[in-house]
Amino acid sequence: MTFVVTKSSPSVLVRPSEPTPAATIRPTSTDMTRLGMSFTSFHVFERGVDEPAETIxxxxxxxxxxxxxxAGRLAGSGDDVVFSCTGEGVVFVRATANCTLEDVNFLGAPVVMSLADLAVRYGGPCRAASDPLMMMQVTEFACGGFVVAATWNHGVADACGLAQFLRAVGELARGLHSPSVVPVRYDESLPDIPQLATILLKRLAAGVKFEHVDFAYCDVIIPWSFVNRVKAEFGSRHAGDRPCSVFEAVTAAMWQCRTRAINGHGGGALAPLVFAANVRKHVGAKDGYYGNCIMSQVVVATADAVANGDVVDLVKLIKDAKERIPVLLSTKTLGLDDSGGGELVAALCGYGALYASSWAGLGLDGVDFGGGRPARVIPYSEVKMLPSISPGAPCSMMDGHGVNVVASCVTDEHLEGFRAQLARL
Known part of the structure; x- marks a missing residue:
């Protein structure tokens, strides 16, 4: 059977239902490092609602x-760019699929339906004044289930902020008079948050060019048996530390398996890990703030240490890096050479690095348009320039088996080896 998604034509602009302030909002330095980057969050709902596209x-x-x-647009250019609250609207597309969600494995492995068919895409960077800051597609399946794909300019919100917004849409769809969380987009009390991207962009200016890479798409499950074993071993060897988290165990496993797949038995080259951290609680962000409030923390190790070391030792490296976050925020540094040179910064721009962004605990699995929470949530990036993983992507149907990880971290050349390493966990 050929699975076909038919999109309504043309798309429509959904504007605010009431007049809104014609304001301009200056992006923070953290917003600026992500301006023009687009991401999509796919929410797969097994239980339907009446006319899902129209309801949403x-x-x-x-x-x-x-x-x-x-609902606004970007205005200005360079360092003078602002969010202009024009009320022009969010691009919205209704679509239908000629199959059930079960037919396409609820968009899980093996992949039989392209995620690209289920979303509206920018087609590249989204920094033009005409580009919407958000686009949404609702695809209704023959079984009554549906998929909501929210694609947004990362400059206007981080994933935690997106989750807050989508939960608000769900609350209004369920009949609430107003969102339960009062949103805050501008918080003048926020300090500058040190950003790894600032250092990498200096490398770009020095001649390093970031381009799209056709990484293989991987949708994997890290078994609970492995996670629980690592947590227990960490607890017995580091009794005085905080317990090993699921994120730390899963990320350490992915880091090691990938390094082994692309480097064999390792080597002296650096294989750094970078993970995103939500720092709202550290910087005292106001309740309801949905702009970018994240920093990237770097874990430095050689390929040999990652590939041949004990996974519990890798967990310790990740945990130690997390513990340093308050100090780095207070000193407004990342503890790296910010001149744009050096072996580490070069490694961070290459295939040997791995970037991790947890999708657990953000509230994305709390979105409910009236038929219950999503069966799974899938992160997706249209433009992929650096190897990345998203540990903890919500997937209720696999909760009893393990932790879902969506990854775009190896090229086809190393895919078989990567899968073989994962199979040994």
Whole structure:
């Protein structure tokens, strides 16, 4: 059977249902490092609601009254760019699929339906004044289930902020008069948060060019038996430390398996790990703040140490890096050479690095348009320039088996070896 997604034509602009302030919002330094980067969050709902596309479109319009920056556009250029709250709207597409969600494995492995068919895409960087800050597609399946794909300019919100917005849309779809969380987009009290991207962009200016890489798409499950074993071993060897988290165990496993797959038995070259950290609690962000409030923490190790070391030791490296976050925030540094040179910064721009961004605990699995929470949530990036993984992507149907990880971290050349390493966990 050929699976076909048919999109409504043309797309429509969903505007706020009531007048909104014609304001301009200056991006923070953290927003600026992510401006023009687009991401998509796919939410797979097994249980249907009455006319899902129309129900969500109406709720979206009402939510934009409270989250009106999403309905705006970029204005200005360079360091003078701002979010212009024009109320032009969010691009919205309704689509239908000629199959059930079960037919396409709920978008899990093996992949039989392209995620690209289920989303509206920018087609590249999204920094033009005409580019919407958010686009949404609702695809209705023959079984009554549906998929909501929210694609957004990362400059206007991080994943935690997106989750807050989508939960608000869900609340209004379920009949609430207003969102339960009062949104805050501008917080003048926020300090500057040190950003790894600032250092990498200096490398770009020095001649390093970032381009799209066709990384293989991987949707894997790290078994609970492995996670629990690592947590127990860490606890017995580091009794005085905080317990090993699921994120740390899973990320350490992915880091090691990938390094083995691309480097064989390792070597002296650096194989750094970079993970994103939500620092709202550290910097005292206001409740309801949905702009970017994240920093990237670097874990430095050689390929040999990662490939041949004990996975518990890798967990310790990750945990120690997390513990350093408050100090780095207070000193407004990342503890790296910010001149743009050096072996480490060069490694961070290459295939040997691995970038991890947890999708657990952000609230993305709490989105409910009336039929219950999603069966799974899938992160996706249209433009892929550096190897990346998303540990903890919500997947209720596999909760009893293990932790879902969505990855774009190896090229086809190393895919078989990567899968073989994962199979040994």
């Amino acid at each position: 479109r109406r709720a979206l319009s009402r939510a934009l009254v409270h989250y009106y920056p999403f």
